[in-house]
Amino acid sequence: MTRMMKLALSLILVLAFVPVNAGATEGENSFSPNAFFAAEKGRIVPTPHPSGTPDFDIIILHVCSLGWDDLDAAGLRDTPFFRQFDYLFTNFNSVTGHSGPSVIRLLRGACGQQRHGDIYNPAPEGCYLHNMLTSAGFIPATLLNHNGKYGTFLDDISRLGGWKPAPMNVVELPAEEIFFDNSPIYDDFSTLDLWAHQRTATSPPTALYYNTISLHDGTHDADAEKWWKIKRENHYATAAVRLFKDLTRFMDTLERSGRKTVVILAGEHGMALRGDALEAAGDREIPLPRITRVPFAIRLINGQKRLPGGPMVVDAPVTHLAIGYILSRFADTSPFTGDEVIEQAVATVPLTPFVADNGEGLVVLEEGHYFLYDKNGKKTALETGDEPIH
Numbered sequence: 001m002t003r004m005m006k007l008a009l010s011l012i013l014v015l016a017f018v019p020v021n022a023g024a025t026e027g028e029n030s031f032s033p034n035a036f037f038a039a040e041k042g043r044i045v046p047t048p049h050p051s052g053t054p055d056f057d058i059i060i061l062h063v064c065s066l067g068w069d070d071l072d073a074a075g076l077r078d079t080p081f082f083r084q085f086d087y088l089f090t091n092f093n094s095v096t097g098h099s100g101p102s103v104i105r106l107l108r109g110a111c112g113q114q115r116h117g118d119i120y121n122p123a124p125e126g127c128y129l130h131n132m133l134t135s136a137g138f139i140p141a142t143l144l145n146h147n148g149k150y151g152t153f154l155d156d157i158s159r160l161g162g163w164k165p166a167p168m169n170v171v172e173l174p175a176e177e178i179f180f181d182n183s184p185i186y187d188d189f190s191t192l193d194l195w196a197h198q199r200t201a202t203s204p205p206t207a208l209y210y211n212t213i214s215l216h217d218g219t220h221d222a223d224a225e226k227w228w229k230i231k232r233e234n235h236y237a238t239a240a241v242r243l244f245k246d247l248t249r250f251m252d253t254l255e256r257s258g259r260k261t262v263v264i265l266a267g268e269h270g271m272a273l274r275g276d277a278l279e280a281a282g283d284r285e286i287p288l289p290r291i292t293r294v295p296f297a298i299r300l301i302n303g304q305k306r307l308p309g310g311p312m313v314v315d316a317p318v319t320h321l322a323i324g325y326i327l328s329r330f331a332d333t334s335p336f337t338g339d340e341v342i343e344q345a346v347a348t349v350p351l352t353p354f355v356a357d358n359g360e361g362l363v364v365l366e367e368g369h370y371f372l373y374d375k376n377g378k379k380t381a382l383e384t385g386d387e388p389i390h
């Protein structure tokens, strides 16, 4: 099916809940929430056993409100930004539509997917990326382009995500945007560059977790007049183009520094720039695939040859466990020692069927169709109009 046909089909589909006769759909092969989460509990990435101190950095760029559907809506799906990466995953499921749970899930990415309620309880020590990377010789660091005060964001990172370092102080930077709670948002390049400038040739190998809310709903440019009159779509497109430019400039700076760096880019969740009959634009309570399907990309800076035609695109279904796995493989054997390290890591990446979770229910992809399972296990078909990928 061509891309245009897919688009046309998604526009034609009527968006509605379709009740399902549970007796007719439940069988030995149907999804079982209990079985899924029991299996996920047993998944843990291999412990890295590096032969020495790593000679590269890891930078995780965690981008709030970056979903494939948003990029589609903003006309940015095929942005050149992604062409600079080595691998691009197009079927990454953020599981949640909200920032806090997404950060916790990412930072616990060494283990399989937990139930929403369980992410607020401690996880086994081996699940935390912080512990895995620290034991492999990396020094963790934290950087935000905001104050982290909204919600319980900093608490989510440190206590629940187990990522210990306090964020670097960036308050001297000029505010580029204003968050909806009137706090400053610093521009991405300046924030990342402030961190990079503190690095020297002899700095120990670092694993940096960076969080940006430059695309978040309700933000506006600090100098914008009558910003509330600007259409969401227009602001989003402007902010996304600026973010991509800033991140590209930062990666260019890293390249010029000569320092070997693994860059992992992942969307936190989509912004729901578009709505449908199930959920209005901007609402993210039901974790629909158009909200939780986000970009995940890997780039080796100052590494082996880059692919001339852009990234290798991977459309297999993955979630945070894939990030934990890739990082564990890299922490074990530097991906800068040969192309086969990243090739094998990607080829063997753990796959996870699509199960999104907001604590009240699950959105599950089964045989090409999406279903909602409520807390009592009641199953309802979702005709989301979203193109089922697998």
Ligand SMILES: [Zn+2]
Pocket: 063, 064, 065, 098, 099, 100, 268, 269
């Ligand atoms: Zn977010």
